Amino acid sequence: MQSCGGLLEGVGQMAKNWAGNVTFSAEVRTPRTVPELQELVRLSDHVRVLGSGHSFNRIADTDGTLVSVAGLPRIAAIDLGDDTVTISAGLRYGEVTGALQDEGRALHNLGSLPHISVAGACSTGTHGSGDTNRPLAAAVSSITFIAADGELVTLSRGDADFLGSVISLGALGVTVELQLDTQPTFDISQVVYDGVPVERLGADFEEIFASAYSVSAFTDWVDPDVMIWRKLHAGTPYEPDWMGGHLADGGRHPIKAMPADFATLQGGVAGPWNERLPHFRLEFTPSNGEELQSEYFVPRAAAAEAFEVLRSLGQVMAPVMQISEVRTIAADELWLSPSQGRDSVALHFTWIQDETAVRPVVAALEEALMPLGARPHWGKVFTADAAALRECYPKVPDFIELAAKYDPDGKFRNDYLNTYLP
Incomplete structure (x- = not known):
């Protein structure tokens, strides 16, 4: 990770x-x-x-x-009049956020990595974190894509097809430009707590995840202790001892055995949003990651039950688990969003890079979580079939109809779409 x-x-x-x-x-x-x-x-x-x-x-x-689309002309046009930024689809978040910060603007949310492309993150439902923060794609106010006939199509917030066009899994066309909402810049202080008893995640769930602008809890579901990262508005006081844990005595990586060199600055040192909301620093860019990932989004009301399920599966997951992360995300309206229509808890799993060993564990995980209303992340490892996805993503039928409207001959379809969105 x-x-x-x-x-x-x-x-x-x-x-x-x-x-x-x-x-x-x-x-x-x-x-x-x-x-x-x-x-x-x-x-x-x-x-x-x-x-x-x-x-x-x-x-x-x-x-x-x-x-x-990384070779297209690079555009990052900040409009201070209507509080937006218009960007070319190939840009990565780290290439946009610095320019916004220089102009005193910010995005409402960021993912763990500043190195991912904006269009790719939005099209697959990458989310970021925070009780009141919607996913990254919710900032999109306009999208321009090349449809199957080669013509440009622009859809804006309020247009009939817009809510199905942002998280589109590439099924409508090739995105070339996005317009994102911005807000005034803000500073964040990041503090990490070691030794929080895992039982507190369920017992004090509301208090823990409402305690900062963004909160992440890291656990392997076997260790009795949890590490919690709180990203606070700068100037917000924080306690040296909290939820049965204590402030870390140095930098931390989400995986305890890993050095903290790649992690964004912790220890309560205030800094701009774009340098604190991600977990990892922009300047560190290893070429690849030896891991697989899965992620499931359960309704917020099912959080405590989901935690108990995961603790019961801890020994099953242990041989292939690197780390698991718990975050919250606010509801949005985008059709294929994992948090569409409901406030959600995101349960993220970083596995070893052995798909043969990981898949049976993922299947067992899904068997336990899907009855709680879990939705798999579109871009990660999952075993659910088309029927299960149609059941847990209620707007799938509408999306399939929308995709057929813009791509009647299936130019943008592939084996993945034919399997999961037939």
Whole structure:
């Protein structure tokens, strides 16, 4: 669980995802202009898009034309009049957030890694954290994509198709531009607590996760203690002893055995939002991560029951588990969002990089969590089938209809979409 570095190596080379568990089936094409990309889409039978490669399944794969939008002209136009920033789809969060900070603006939320592409994160439902913070895609106020006929389509908040277009899994077209809402900049102080008894997660759930702008709890569900990271508005007082734990005596990585060099600054030192909300520093960019990931979103009301389930499965997960993270996320309206229509608790799992060993454990995990209303993250390792996904994502039928509207011949479909959104 380190920070994420470069992935795509250029035209003519076979690409792998960040974790290295997926080798894509086609060479990556990197158009340099939007018209060039439009022509490429128009002439191709099948097209998929690679972002920064931080998905852990074959959501981006195709045996047709595989494209990267990282070569398009770089745009980051900040509009202080309407509090937005318009960006080209290939930009990564770390390339946008610094420019916003320089202009006194901020995004409402960030993920753990500043190295992931904005368009890729939004299209798969990457979420960030915080009781009152909606997922990253909720900041999108307008999206422009190339449809199957090669023409540009722009949808804005309030348009009939907008809520189905932002988290689209690449099924509507190739995103080339996004407009994001911004807000005034703010500072964050990050403090870490060791030794919080795991029982407190359920018993004091509301108090723990309401205690900061963003809160993450790290556990392997076997250790009796939990490590909790609190990201507080700068100037908010914090206690040396809290929830049965105590302030860490130095920097911490989410995995206890790992050095804290990659982690963002802790110890209560105030800093700008873009340097504290991620868990990992922008300047550290290892080329790949030796891990797999899964994530499930349960209704907030089911949090305590979910924690008990996970503790009961702790020994089952232990042989393949690196670390698990618990976060909260506010409800949104985007059709394929894991937090669509409900405040949610995100249960994240970082596994060893052995899919054969991991999949049976994931299946056991899903068997226990799905009855609680769990929704799998679209870009990570899961075993649920199309029927299960249709059951837990109520807007799937509407989305399938929307995808057929913009892509009637299935140009942007692949084995992943045919399997899970048939």
